[in-house]
Amino acid sequence: MKFDVLTLFPEMFEPLKKSIIGKAIEKQILELNLINIRDFSKDKHKKVDDTPYGGGAGMVMMPEVVYDAYSSVSNKEQAKVIYLSPQGKILNQKKVEELSKESHLILICGHYEGIDQRVLDEIVDEEISIGDYVLTGGEIPAMVLIDSVSRYVGGVLKQESIKEESHASGLLEYPQYTRPEIFHGEKVPEVLLSGHHENIKKWRKEQSLQITKQKRPDLLEK
Ligand SMILES: C[S@@+](CC[C@H](N)C(=O)[O-])C[C@H]1O[C@@H](n2cnc3c(N)ncnc32)[C@H](O)[C@@H]1O
Structure with a gap:
């Protein structure tokens, strides 16, 4: 381009x-x-x-x-x-x-x-x-x-990373975590360590909805 x-x-x-x-x-x-x-x-x-x-x-x-x-x-x-x-x-x-x-x-x-x-x-x-x-x-x-x-x-x-990002689907993105597994006493959500792709997908979708409701309720109304 x-x-x-x-x-x-x-x-x-x-x-x-x-x-x-x-x-x-x-x-x-x-x-x-x-x-x-x-x-x-x-x-x-x-x-x-x-x-x-x-x-x-x-x-x-x-x-x-x-x-x-x-x-x-x-x-x-x-x-x-x-x-x-x-x-x-x-x-x-x-x-x-x-x-x-x-x-x-x-x-x-x-x-x-x-x-x-x-x-x-x-x-x-x-x-x-x-x-x-x-x-x-x-x-x-x-x-x-x-x-x-x-x-x-x-x-x-990578086009997959774009699809899941905030605003791409009208929702904000779910929270992201990386190493270490425990930071200042806070553990990464268990589901992300499970290796269970379906459960991870479901958890991320729920988080996405919750975060959008909390931070930008106007987007959900749209
Ligand atoms: C000081 S601004 C001019 C504003 C103009 N006198 C007006 O009141 O509409 C100078 C230039 O900055 C750019 N600009 C300023 N604010 C912008 C914005 N929110 N989005 C896009 N371009 C902006 C435009 O190219 C504009 O010509």
Whole structure:
């Protein structure tokens, strides 16, 4: 799967190049292209923003520079263009799964007061938010989207582990335990040591329901 990210701060994406996502990039299961919007500024000082028409606080990213950065992406006609925005539809597991079926996403990260509406109207297919709060830029939301979507891309993770995780089936996951068998006097639940797969499955399902009821009753209502 290919991600082209339009950003003013490509260096913010370094953490994505570590751990599981980093390995998938190395193995070329994922392709991550960081496009610096500033490189497309025709201004001698590389200016990318200006004051808002109508007045008000902050700066707005200018349309031409964003459009030119977008135009530089190869095969963009087949890609889905997403603008990370606090005004977008909230990202959830269903949306993550849906996006993982795409083969090419172009992610646009705003900064400051955001991006001139005219270029957004022209190139964006969908706006996505990571929650009802405002961040300084779209870089962290883009990383959240790339990480969550990539987990569903074949070869990035073992697919069985995804199926049982929180939100995959609408429930939260059961508690997990590893060695040692006794920690600070607390023993691992006996059933997990029994080797009885059916009983373990049943126990996990019950735990899953109980935990969801306790922590997120709204999910059970859904
Ligand atoms: C300070 S915000 C601009 C907010 C904008 N003035 C508004 O009130 O809707 C700057 C950029 O951060 C990103 N951003 C901020 N909060 C976000 C969120 N919750 N989800 C996704 N992107 C977000 C967007 O790309 C946005 O253009």
